[in-house]
Amino acid sequence: MKLIWLLTVAMAGVAALIALPGVLAEPGAAVPDLTWLALVPLFALAEVVVVHLPTQRNAHGHTLREIPAVLGLTFLMPQQYVTAYVLGAVVGLVVAARMRGAKLAFNTALFALEAALGALAYHAILQGADPLSLTGWMAVLVAVLLTDLISAAAVTTAISLTERAFDGEVLHEALRWGSAAAFINTCVALLVATLVLVQPSALPLLGVVVVLLVIGYRHYISLFRGHARTQLLYRFVDRTSSAGSPEEIVEIVVREAAALMHAERAYLVEFLDDHRVRCSSLVHDTLRTESLDLGGQSAWWLRSLDGDVVRHESPGRPGHREAPAPAQEPTLMSVPREGLAASLRGGGSTRYVLVVCDRTFEKESFGSEDVQVFEALAAHAGVAVERARSVGDLEALAEQLESARDAALAASNAKSMFLANMSHEIRTPLTTVLAASELLEDTELDELQGKLLERLQLSGGLLLSLVESLLDFSRIESGHTTLHEAEFDLPAMVRDIVDASLPRARRQGLVLEWAMEPGTPRLVTGDRTRVVQVLNNLVDNALKFTPHGGVRVDVRPYCDDGDRGVQLVVADTGIGIDQDDQATIFEAFRQVDGSSTRQYAGTGLGLAICKQLAELMGGTISVSGAPGEGSTFTLRLPLTADPAPAAADSDPSRQVAAH
Incomplete structure (x- = not known):
């Protein structure tokens, strides 16, 4: 505000330096007359239009102020023009805007500077020529344009001082639109001045033109202001969206x-x-x-x-009086x-x-x-x-979920490490127990001791199988399982698995057979140990859940979209699996019958391990079937093959059966 007051004093001082020499040289030239009394309210009316037109920058908007300015330059002495301009404009601000304090002082100094410089420029160009001549018209245009530029420069400076940043929008607006508006208004004012001198009776008709101009200005500037504010709202929405x-x-x-x-x-x-x-x-x-x-x-x-x-x-x-500036920051x-x-x-x-x-x-x-x-x-x-x-x-929730995920992964890794370590620690003494039971079997035992030893060996075998499954599952889950690629004999591998399961099939009275379709390669490359583990688990499961009938293993090639491999199908005539359970049967610790009274024992890890190993080898495993109709497990593995076809022993008519 101090800088605003300094600017106000500077403008008032310049105006006084320009106007006072003329007043002192001709004191009588500043005495009001009838023309002066007529133009003062016209200046006030023009300033009222300034206040009430909805311009974007009301203090220097496009108005009809040029009309009284041209009339004052034409019919008043310079000293009278300055006083009429300042007094009329100030009265307009006080009446229409209730302006007080610093704003009123600033505008008063600005009006004085505009009037003094405008009069100085006008009379310097006119040099006593006819005001309605071409020279007079040029003098008026220069004086009015100079006045508008002074107004724009002063207000731009005031805004920049207030906002502590240069606001070039004001100056740009004055240069772009203010000059055009000033030119139009000056032409209208020259027309008024000409009618006053030539045909004063036509002035009422000119009033209609002035009213239409005011209405046109108001409508145009209202639209312009609405468009500008709409653009600002769009900018606000765009910035908040990004x-x-x-x-x-x-x-x-x-x-x-x-x-x-x-x-x-x-x-x-x-x-x-x-x-x-x-x-x-x-x-x-x-x-x-x-x-x-x-x-x-x-x-x-x-x-x-x-x-x-x-x-x-x-x-x-x-x-009321304008409220004083606060002593401290509001x-x-x-x-x-x-x-x-x-x-x-x-x-x-x-x-x-x-x-x-x-x-x-x-x-x-x-x-x-x-x-x-x-x-x-x-x-x-x-x-x-x-x-x-x-x-x-959402971001906070995402962070919480990420933390929960990290905690779950850490817990899962800890669980896997615990299972791996505990499985290893349990397997060592369990192996010793089973070995001791085998040695005990070679000693003389009575009938009761023999039965107890048989139960011990059966339970120990089941426990060892469980420990091995837990160890495999934890290794796969923790990512410590590696594949060892090597070439092996595919039909020999299937035959070994079937031969190892024949005694069990005979005890259950089941048929166990296998076959290999023509075109299936004999020598393939892959991890034989893992393939045996998966296929053996599928055959054991099939025998386990088949009370009567049989189990069949089919080996055939497949080719889908350029992907080649071997398909191992294990089909049984057992109890089957419901459609709803087929989607979850490969999940860890999931069994079709999970009740404590279930008929078939197990941990629910076998098929989960099969699925994990199949995916680790780049293959897939799936199941189909229905309750009472048996189940069919299909294992597809991308085993790279020797181009040579299978040997004669892989003919589909060659089967191994157990009754």
């Missing part, structure tokens, strides 16, 4: 609210409870957030929680000169209020149109803040 964090959203809301409403301060208030709020504002172009305790205080902006936009004007507004709880407040819609369960205070130096008070724009801004801000809160909640 923001990456809730803090960035809050900063954009505060910054854009101050810019769009031409306010010196903007606050975003979040209600933590009925007595505490969190206030975010820009301090020295940096977002500052602080918590405030209302402590029963009743601030003017609290009324906006009822849902309507609240407009505040201090007692220093119309009809805060949210300070009483502003003027302000707007609106609650944000779409803010979810949290309540927010957007507050703007004190218009910048060149702006008038908040009007009804500003209230509508601010209401739209608050609605957009509410959506933006709610979206930021949702994104923040």
Whole structure:
């Protein structure tokens, strides 16, 4: 504000230096006459138009001020012109805008500088020629354009000092549109001056033209201002949509609210409870957030929680003296000169209020149109803040899920390591127990001891199988299982598995057979040990769940979309698997009958290990069938093959059977 006062004094001093020599040289030239008395209210009326036209920058908008200026230059002495210009324009500001204090002083000095420089330029070019001659017209145009440029430069300087940043928009607007508007208005004024001198009776007709110009200006500038504010709202929505964090959203809301409403301060208030709020504002172009305790205080902006936009004007507004500048930096709880407040819609369960205070130096008070724009801004801000809160909640949830996932993976790894270590530690003494039982079998035992030893060996074998399964499962899950590729005889491998299972099949009274289709390679490359483990598990399962009938193993080649390999099919006539259970049968520790009274014992790890090993080898395993109709397990492995076909012993008619 000190810099504004310095600028005001400088403009007034320059105006005095220009005007005082003429007044001192011809004191009588400054005495008012009838023409002076007629033009003073015309200057005042022109300034009223300045105030009430809804321009984007009212203090230097496109108006009809050029008309009284041209008439004053034409019919008044320079000294009279300066006093009429300043007095009439100041009266217009006081009456229409209720302007007081620094703003009024600044505008008074600006009017004096405009009038003095305009008169000086006009009479310097005219040099006593006819005011309605070509020279007079050129002198008027130069004087008016000079006046407009001085106004734009002075207001641009004032805005830059107030906002602490250069605002080139004002100067650009004056150069782009102000010159054209000044030229049109000057031509109208010259027409008025010509009619006054040539045909004064035609002046009422010219009044119609002036009224139409005022209406046209008002409509054009209203549309222009609406378009500019719409563009600012679009920019606000675009910037909030591209923001990456809730803090960035809050900063954009505060910054854009101050810019769009031409306010010196903007606050975003979040209600933590009925007595505490969190206030975010820009301090020295940096977002500052602080918590405030209302402590029963009743601030003017609290009324906006009822849902309507609240407009505040201090007692220093119309009809009173302008409120003095605060001794310290204003805060949210300070009483502003003027302000707007609106609650944000779409803010979810949290309540927010957007507050703007004190218009910048060149702006008038908040009007009804500003209230509508601010209401739209608050609605957009509410959506933006709610979206930021949702994104923040999702990010926090994602972090929690990531932490939970890491914890689960760590627990899974720890479990796998525990299983591997414990399986190894259990297997060592268990092997010793089984070996001791075999040695005990060679001694003389009575009938009871023989039965107990048989049970011991059976239970020990089952326990050893369980430990081996747990060890395999934990190794595969922890990623410690490796494959050893080597060439092996495929039909010989299948025959060995079937031969090893024949005694069990005979004891159960089942048929066990195998066959190899023509074209199946005999020599293939892969991990024979893992293939044997999977196929042997499938054959054991088939015999286990087949009370009568038989089990068949088919070996055949496959070729799908260029992928070649071997397909091992194990089909049985057993109890079958329900369609719903087929989707989960390969999960670890999952059994079709998981009750404590189930008929078939087991851990539920066998098929899970088969699936993991099949996928580790790049293959797949699947099951089909229905209850009471048996099951068919299909193992497909991409075993690379020797181009030579299978030997004669792989003919499909060659079977191994057990009855």
